Amino acid sequence: MSTAEPPEPIDPLAALRAPGDPECDVYLTGTVFLDIIFTGLDHAPVRGTESWARGMGSSPGGIANMATALARLGLHTTLASVFGTDVYGDYCWESLAVSEGVDLSPSWRLPGWHSPVTVSMAYEGERTMVTHEHPAPALGDDCLPPRSRACVAAFEPGRRDEWVRRAHAQGSQIFADVGWDDSGRWDPATLADLPYCQAFLPNTVEAQHYTRTDTPERAVRALADLVPVAVVTRGARGAVAVDSLTQETADVPGLEVEALDPTGAGDVFIAGFVTGTLAGWPLAHRLAFANLTAALSVQHFGGSLSAPGWPEVAAWWSQATALARTRGRASDVEVARRYGFLDDLMPCAVRCWPRPRALPTVGFRGK
Incomplete structure (x- = not known):
């Protein structure tokens, strides 16, 4: 396992920052909701039946x-x-x-206030949501x-x-x-x-x-x-x-x-x-x-x-430029041209360093 220090995070405004x-x-x-997301559903939920999802996660929404x-x-x-x-x-x-x-x-x-919760079900490129919320003070x-x-x-x-x-x-x-x-x-x-x-x-x-x-x-x-x-x-x-x-x-x-x-x-x-x-x-x-x-x-x-985050952007850009070089399709070349401005934004080291993410469940705790 590598012990190298992670690269400095990218600051897109670094060149513009000034005193004051x-x-x-x-x-x-x-409002912050707790989102519970089900993916991999074959169809919309049907009344009176049980639907099984192939994927599930939770996160602040x-x-x-x-x-x-x-x-x-x-x-x-x-x-x-x-x-x-x-x-x-x-x-x-x-x-x-x-x-x-x-x-x-x-x-x-806010003591005694129930956090809002949304259940989202994704299928066929769309989503259906069910939400429970007690409105918070504005x-x-x-x-x-x-x-x-x-x-x-x-x-x-x-x-x-x-x-x-x-x-x-x-x-x-x-x-x-x-x-x-x-x-x-x-x-x-x-x-x-x-x-x-x-x-x-x-x-x-x-x-x-x-x-x-x-x-x-x-x-x-x-x-x-x-x-x-x-x-x-x-x-x-x-x-x-x-x-x-x-x-x-x-x-x-x-x-x-x-x-x-x-x-x-x-x-x-x-x-x-x-x-x-x-x-x-x-x-x-x-x-x-x-x-x-x-x-x-x-x-x-x-x-x-x-x-x-920037590591994902950099990984995509690396793949996009590789496709433009090796496959050479007109669409690949056009994408590489359109996004050429990314070259000056991302040090190569960023492409190899995963960004920590919030754990996708309420139950587990980080160590």
């Missing part, structure tokens, strides 16, 4: 998916959330704070987020988050996605915090509903009139983006992978895009990197469990 910068790269807040994805990409990540004092809460806290290095200093433990209006380079928010129609306005006033770039509009209105005016947004990243269905358009390409152009950077994700087909500040546009296809579980892929995509944005990359590189991190995540089960 915020200690926090990304701040986010939300909810906002923890995003926090983990950001931390594994080398960003100093701070999370404000409520954790129960039950065993589930202990597990989620330790996984994030110890295994992933997420700063939980604004978070707190952040008060007197809660001031720390100074940070960026914040990630989840917008809901009709809801205003005071912390978003305060973070924007402190100079944070706000990156946001949005959930389903149960009212059916799909009116951008109901997204009260959109004026503070630097980048808005809905999926195709959401974007087309909000813009009354029929393609993601038309939707992203319409959204670019509302926010500085608009991104529309297209699942396995990749993503399109418009930066109205720099006049850059990008249309980057997805990567062909065998998907096991899509849980958390959207969070991982945003984490990749945030990383590239804060590092100052061109729009096409940001979009390609976000596609890559999402593609790597869906090949494994779970949300936070599957979030890739």
